[in-house]
Every structure is written in structure tokens, then in C-alpha cells.
Amino acid sequence: LLLPRFVDPRRDPLRVYAALELGIGAIAEIVLFGMPLVAGAYAAWAGTGQVGILLRGAAAALCLLPPTFLMGATLPAVSRRVEATQEGMSWLGFFYAGNTVGAVAGSLLAGFYLLRVFDVAGATFVAVALNVVVATTAYLLSKASVHEVPAPIRQKGRRAPGAATVYVVIAISGMTALAAEVLWTRLLSLLIGGTVYTFSLLLAVFLFGLGIGSSGGAALAARVKSPRAALGWCQMLLCAGIAWSAYMLTVSLPFWPVNPSITADIWLNFQLDVVRALWALLPPALLWGASFPLALAAVAARGQDPGRLVGGVYAANTVGAIAGSLGASMLLVAWIGSQHAQQVLIVLSAVAGLLALSPAAGEEPGSRSAGFARGAAFVAAIVAVGFLVRTVAPIPGMLVAYGRYAPTWIGLSEVFYVGEGINSSVAVSRRPNGVLNYHNAGKVQASSEPQDMRLQRMLGHLTTLVPANPRKVLVIGCGAGVTAGAASIDPKVQELTIAEIEPLVPRVVSTHFGDHNFHVIENPKVRVHIDDARHYLFVKKDKYDAITSDPLDPWVKGAAMLYTTEFFELVKSRLNPGGVFTLFVQLYETNTEAVKSEVGTFLQAFPNGVAFGNTQDGQGYDMVLVGQVEPMRLNLDEVDERLSRPEYAPLARSLAEVGFYSAVDLFATYAGGSSDLAPWLRDASINRDRNLRL
Structure with missing residues (x-):
């Protein structure tokens, strides 16, 4: 919106574009090196709750708005190379398609190679280098071609009939597109695994559909008599497209006879994931992609500034996209669920289609028979939409x-x-x-199975039995509440805080796992804080005598942030003298390299750490890492004496239920210390915030 108002149309669009690309690269470098300063300022002001969320949004805006502001100006800048006609806007559709195809390549390159092999800084340097290459190319092209200075543009050029309606329609189209992407990313993350690779793959598939659809829409925009009607039919067809994707993701694809464990080659599974994502998402993505060039052509009229015209359509689409992504992620799913949210998207697409197909202000209404046909089509559309809405099934x-x-x-x-x-x-x-x-996250995270109960109780009881005075305890991740419950029944624990990111979890485990977790959620000395655990530790300055962490599997997107050197150092800074940190490490559904990374990273922050094993049939199943700033000193006689006291009877029973009848039984699970593990960890890859090797 702003570039056409502040940049003179007589300036060469390619040179303006080159300047924008250089600006994007420069700001990216500033953001990369300025993040520590932003984090420090945020830590000084931030809190939890609604105010904390607003401050997080402000910090994110400070880092992301400047480069995205310039990115959003690139298409309006280039648009001044064409005329504000139906044919000119058609060519812009091809430009938009090319940009989207480049985004596909960027998503795959960053997600599958740059971030995996290098780190955030390396990936940023590559992106900045590409910005410089593109800017240089645009500048050289501007010198090789002649820029015809446009005639002065009237401030109030003639608008195309129904332009206001088109802006509303393209905004609704953007809203449904991003809302659907949020919903379907959640569903497909369950279907193909919620890894960072899944996000890159799904984004690439969605962008691929938008790019191909934009090319088709651009070709169509130059040929059709009424681009606005074509835009309307795109929205009507989207009703069927959304219903198709909803059916594929909830009824068909989850039950294809596919067993990913048959092959150990992750790249073969990725190929299958691409096929399934394309099969489910491509039809509606094509239609959303076609909508943008058709909207441009529908509002085009001679005498307008192409930059302002494109900027207006682009802004309307973007505002709708912002509303769709926020509404779906923060409201719709939690309030009405994925099924009803997808039904809402079908209805919204139908509304957009009918708006675009209705006569524009000032247009001739046509004959009586034409009006009757239009009314019949409207009724048929309502019936069809009603049928499509009913086909959307609940999430299985x-x-x-x-x-x-x-x-x-x-x-x-x-x-x-x-x-x-x-x-x-x-x-x-x-x-x-x-x-x-x-x-x-689409897998079992806790259970009442004896082997799992043994681990969950071990984690909780080691957390409170190792330190001398565990008065104040923090549990990272609620899960089924078994670990928190085990820690809460220690008589020395006076206050226990559970940091859980999902508000639904405590309610669920309170209802279904109370008999296994000692009804920990109802315990008066327990309080549940809904927040990301890392953020909670970062902004709260409280100190604890014991902290325990049992996050989601490290391959789940975001969970690896709870296994980094920086996070472990943050935890250490929140421990009182003599405090203890315990961490669950799984030895199943993983590999040696990943376990080495987790253990090696932990021992960098806690060089005096030790490991306790939970074996199954003599083989490693999972383990608990225990870290203290000071060397660990255990007095088994003192622990046994504690367990014999009447007030410790519930704790002793809890241990006995999982096979530990004394302190010796519990601590006999000792598997080694840092010196024992050092030779094995010599080639361990350290997991840091900037590389996230896990």
C-alpha cells in the first residue's frame, strides 16, 4: 500500500526493486545480529499471561515487520513495468507465480539442507547472498532496457465496475487459504509426523499449488470476458476443493495401508509424504493461486497507477490471510474443532463466490429470464454447499x-x-x-503400562530424593501427570509448579489419569502455569530446588529447543544451591547419534551429571539424566531412613508399585557418570539454539 504513495512512478521499477532486495538482505543481517539485544530487552519487560503474549507479539513484530514490509513492496514495484489493463495484470500473475515457485525452492532448501547441515546464521547468509544476486540482476536489467516514463496519472482514475466487491472477495480468499493451511498443517503433522521437515514440505506443496494456479489464473485473466466472474467461480469451486481436502485428511489418507516402519530410509518416507500432501492439498491450492491474478484483472482499468492497484489487491489478500491464520490457530480449532472450522471455510468461500458473481453496482440487471437463471443458480449453489458441508468428517x-x-x-x-x-x-x-x-503429537507420550510407570515414577522421585531440601519444584511438561504426582507426594515439597503449553492437557489428565498421578492437578500445593516452559523460565526469575523435564520427543517441531545448551544453562541459572535438574531421555524410536547429542549437550551444562537407566529385558529402554552444579553426593542410609518415616509412606508405596522396595533398589539403576560416558560421547553433536541438531 505504501510504496506507490511514496515512490514516484517515474523511477525505474527495476531499480526500485533492486533497492528493495538489498534492503531485505541488510535488514536480515541486522535482525540476525540484533536478536540478542531484542531478547535482553524482552526479558527485562516481559511477563506471562495476556500481557506477555502482547509483548511477544511486539518483539516478533520488531524483528519481522521491517523485512516483510520491504518484501510486500516488491510486487507493487515490479507492477509499474506493465499497464493497468486486463492484459497487463495477467502478466503480473506470471510474475507472482514465478515468485511463488522460488518460495517453494527456498522452503525446501532451508528446511532440508541449510538448517540441517549448517545453522541459522549460515542459512541467513545464503538468503542474503541471494538477495544481493537478485538485486544486482535487476539493476543490470534496468541498464539494459529503456524505462518509459509513464504519463501523469490522474489522482482519481476510473475504477473498474465492482472493484470494491473484488477487494472483499480476495480478502476472504486470503482468509480461507491461510486458515486452511493452519488447519491442514495440524492434521498432516499428525499423519506424516510433526517434524520441522514436515512444515517445510507442506509449505512447499502449498506454495507449489499457488504458483501453478497463479500461472493458470494469469493465462485465464487475459482471455476471459469477465475476470470477476471467473474469480467468483474459483471461489465456488473452492467449496468443493476444501471439502476434497477435508475428506482426504480425515477419512481417506489416515487409513491408507502404510506402515512407515517398514523402511529405515527416511527419504523414501518423505517421497510418500510428498505424494500424500499433493493428493490432499493441490486442488484447493490451485484455485487460491488462480484467484490472485483474476482479482488483479478484475479491478484493472486504464488511467490507474499499476502500483496502487496491485498494492490494494495484495494488501486486501494479506489482511485476510492474517485474519485467517490468527483466527484458525487461536480461536476456531480450540472453540469448534477442525471439523466445524473446515465447514466454516466452505461457507466463507461460497459467500465470496456469490459476491463476485452478483451484478456490480451500475451494471445492467439483464432480462427477466437472466434474473430467473441467476436465482436458480443461487439456490443450486446453496444446496451444493450444504451437501459439501455435511461431507466434512470429525478428526479420527x-x-x-x-x-x-x-x-x-x-x-x-x-x-x-x-x-x-x-x-x-x-x-x-x-x-x-x-x-x-x-x-x-500423534503418539503415546505416557501410559499406565508398568515399564512406563516405572520411568515416570523414577523421574519424579529422583527429582525430590537427590536434593536435601526440595521445597520448591518445577515440572516442565504435564504429560499424564505421573511424574508431577510422584514429586508432589514428597513431604518436603511445599510448592510444585507445572509449566504446560497446552491448556487442554491438565484437564484431560485430571479426568482420566487421577488414579495414577495421585490427583496432582487437585493438590493444593500444586499450581499449573499455561506457558511455554522455556519462556516461563526466561521471564520468571524464580529459583527452584529441583526442576524436572519430560518434553515431547525431540523430533517434534519445537521440542528440540528444550534440549539445547542454552536451555540447560537457563535451567542451571534457576537452581538454588544444591538444586537438581532431571531430564528424561528415550532410547526407543531414536538413534545413537540423537541420544549422544542429548546426553553430550546435557553434560556440557552439567559436567557432574549422572545417568540412571530404565531397562527392559536387560536392554536400554529409556533413562533419566540427573545434573547438579556441585558433585552429586548421596547417602543411601539417609534416604532409606527418610522412606521409613510415616509421612513418607505414600512415597514408599509409589516406589514399591514400580519395583523399588528401598533406596538401594532405586539408585541401583545408576548407569554411569560423565567420566564413564566421555569416550562414547567424543563425537557427539552439541545441540545449540542456532543449529538445533536434534
Whole structure:
């Protein structure tokens, strides 16, 4: 919106574009090196709750708005190389398509190579280098071609009929597109695994559809008599496209007979993931992509500034996209669920289509027969939309519970609770043997199975039995609440805080796992704080006698941030003298390199750390890492004496239920210290914020 108002149309558009690209690269470098300063300022002012969310938004805006402001100006800048006619706007559709195809390449290059092999700084340097190359190319092209200075543009050029309606329609189109991307990313993350690679892959597929669709829409815009009508039909077809994707993601794809564990080659699974994502997302993405050039052509009229025209359509689409992404992620899913949210998107697309197909102000209404035909078409559209809305199915419980392995669990488990929260979807299932499973991120995260109960109780009891005075305890991640419950029954614990990012989780585990977690959520000395645990530690200056962490699997997007050197150092800074930090490390569904990275990174921050093993049939199953700033000194006689006291009877029973009948039994799970593990960890890759090797 702003570039056409502040940049003289007589300036060469390619040179303006080159300046914008250089500006984007320069700001990217400033943001990269300025992040520590922003983080420091944020830590000084930030808090938790609604105010904290607003401050987080302000910090994100400070870093992201300047470069995206310039990115948004690039298309209006280039648009001044064409005329504000239907044919000229058609050519801009091809420019937009080319830009989107480049975005596909960038998403895949960054997600699958640059960030994996190098780090954030390396990926940023490559992006900046590309900005410089593009800017140089644009500048050289400007010197090789003659820029015809346009005639003075009238301040109030003739507007195309129905232009205001087109702006509303393209805003709704942007809203439905980004809302759908949010919804479908959540569903596909369950289906193909919620990794960082999944996000890159899905973004690339969506952008690919937008790019191809934009090319088709650009070609169509130059040929059709009424681009606005074509835009309307795109929106009407989107009703079917959204219904198609909803059906594929909830009824069809989750139950394709696919078992990812058959092959150990992750790249073969990625190929299958690409096929499934294309099959589900491509039809509506093509239509959303075609909508933009058709909207440009629909508002084009001679005598207008192409920059202002494009900027207006682009801004309307972007505002709708912002509203769609925020509305879907923060409101719709948690309030009405994915099923009803997708039904809302179908209805919104129908509204947009009918608006675009209605006669514009000032147009001739046509004959009576034409009006009758239009009315009949309207009724038929309403009936069709009603049918499509009814085809959207609820999210299947097996998908929420078992994710990509859902087909292999059919008939083996009863999923009796499914809930969708702001950040994640949660399920509870029961096996035929009575074992309860708590599911998050499409897999079992905790259960009442004896081996899992042993680990969960170990984690909680080691957290409070190792330090001398565990009065104040922090539990990172609620899960099924078993670890928090085990820690809460220690008589010395006076205050226990659970930091959990998903508001739905405490309610679910309170209802279904109370008998296994000592009804920890209702315990008067326990308080649950809904926040990202790392953010909570960062902004709160409280000190603790013990902190325990059992986050999601490190391959889940975002979880690796709870396994970095910087996070462990943050935890250490929040420990009182003699305080203890315990960390769960899984030895299944992982590999040696990942475990080495987790353990090696932990021991960098806690060089006196030790490991306790939870074995199964003599083999490693999972383990607990225990770290203190000071060397660990344990008096087993003192711990045994504690366990014999009457007030410790619930704690002693808790240990006995999982096979630990004395302090010796518990601490006999000792698996080694840092000196024992040093030779094995010699080639460990340290997980840092800037590289996220996990």
C-alpha cells in the first residue's frame, strides 16, 4: 500500500526493486545480529499471561515487520513495468507465480539442507547472498532496457465496475487459504509426523499449488470476458476443493495401508509424504493461486497507477490471510474443532463466490429470464454447499492417537477421548489389557503400562530424593501427570509448579489419569502455569530446588529447543544451591547419534551429571539424566531412613508399585557418570539454539 504513495512512478521499477532486495538482505543481517539485544530487552519487560503474549507479539513484530514490509513492496514495484489493463495484470500473475515457485525452492532448501547441515546464521547468509544476486540482476536489467516514463496519472482514475466487491472477495480468499493451511498443517503433522521437515514440505506443496494456479489464473485473466466472474467461480469451486481436502485428511489418507516402519530410509518416507500432501492439498491450492491474478484483472482499468492497484489487491489478500491464520490457530480449532472450522471455510468461500458473481453496482440487471437463471443458480449453489458441508468428517481418534501409525493400530486400542487444543490435539486410549495411554503429537507420550510407570515414577522421585531440601519444584511438561504426582507426594515439597503449553492437557489428565498421578492437578500445593516452559523460565526469575523435564520427543517441531545448551544453562541459572535438574531421555524410536547429542549437550551444562537407566529385558529402554552444579553426593542410609518415616509412606508405596522396595533398589539403576560416558560421547553433536541438531 505504501510504496506507490511514496515512490514516484517515474523511477525505474527495476531499480526500485533492486533497492528493495538489498534492503531485505541488510535488514536480515541486522535482525540476525540484533536478536540478542531484542531478547535482553524482552526479558527485562516481559511477563506471562495476556500481557506477555502482547509483548511477544511486539518483539516478533520488531524483528519481522521491517523485512516483510520491504518484501510486500516488491510486487507493487515490479507492477509499474506493465499497464493497468486486463492484459497487463495477467502478466503480473506470471510474475507472482514465478515468485511463488522460488518460495517453494527456498522452503525446501532451508528446511532440508541449510538448517540441517549448517545453522541459522549460515542459512541467513545464503538468503542474503541471494538477495544481493537478485538485486544486482535487476539493476543490470534496468541498464539494459529503456524505462518509459509513464504519463501523469490522474489522482482519481476510473475504477473498474465492482472493484470494491473484488477487494472483499480476495480478502476472504486470503482468509480461507491461510486458515486452511493452519488447519491442514495440524492434521498432516499428525499423519506424516510433526517434524520441522514436515512444515517445510507442506509449505512447499502449498506454495507449489499457488504458483501453478497463479500461472493458470494469469493465462485465464487475459482471455476471459469477465475476470470477476471467473474469480467468483474459483471461489465456488473452492467449496468443493476444501471439502476434497477435508475428506482426504480425515477419512481417506489416515487409513491408507502404510506402515512407515517398514523402511529405515527416511527419504523414501518423505517421497510418500510428498505424494500424500499433493493428493490432499493441490486442488484447493490451485484455485487460491488462480484467484490472485483474476482479482488483479478484475479491478484493472486504464488511467490507474499499476502500483496502487496491485498494492490494494495484495494488501486486501494479506489482511485476510492474517485474519485467517490468527483466527484458525487461536480461536476456531480450540472453540469448534477442525471439523466445524473446515465447514466454516466452505461457507466463507461460497459467500465470496456469490459476491463476485452478483451484478456490480451500475451494471445492467439483464432480462427477466437472466434474473430467473441467476436465482436458480443461487439456490443450486446453496444446496451444493450444504451437501459439501455435511461431507466434512470429525478428526479420527486413531489419527490423533497414533498419527502415521494409525492403520497398524486399528482394532488394537479403543480411543475413548479426543480433544483439540490451541497448540496440540490430545487423545486417551485403552488397550484390551486395561492399560491407559495418553497421546499427544500423534503418539503415546505416557501410559499406565508398568515399564512406563516405572520411568515416570523414577523421574519424579529422583527429582525430590537427590536434593536435601526440595521445597520448591518445577515440572516442565504435564504429560499424564505421573511424574508431577510422584514429586508432589514428597513431604518436603511445599510448592510444585507445572509449566504446560497446552491448556487442554491438565484437564484431560485430571479426568482420566487421577488414579495414577495421585490427583496432582487437585493438590493444593500444586499450581499449573499455561506457558511455554522455556519462556516461563526466561521471564520468571524464580529459583527452584529441583526442576524436572519430560518434553515431547525431540523430533517434534519445537521440542528440540528444550534440549539445547542454552536451555540447560537457563535451567542451571534457576537452581538454588544444591538444586537438581532431571531430564528424561528415550532410547526407543531414536538413534545413537540423537541420544549422544542429548546426553553430550546435557553434560556440557552439567559436567557432574549422572545417568540412571530404565531397562527392559536387560536392554536400554529409556533413562533419566540427573545434573547438579556441585558433585552429586548421596547417602543411601539417609534416604532409606527418610522412606521409613510415616509421612513418607505414600512415597514408599509409589516406589514399591514400580519395583523399588528401598533406596538401594532405586539408585541401583545408576548407569554411569560423565567420566564413564566421555569416550562414547567424543563425537557427539552439541545441540545449540542456532543449529538445533536434534
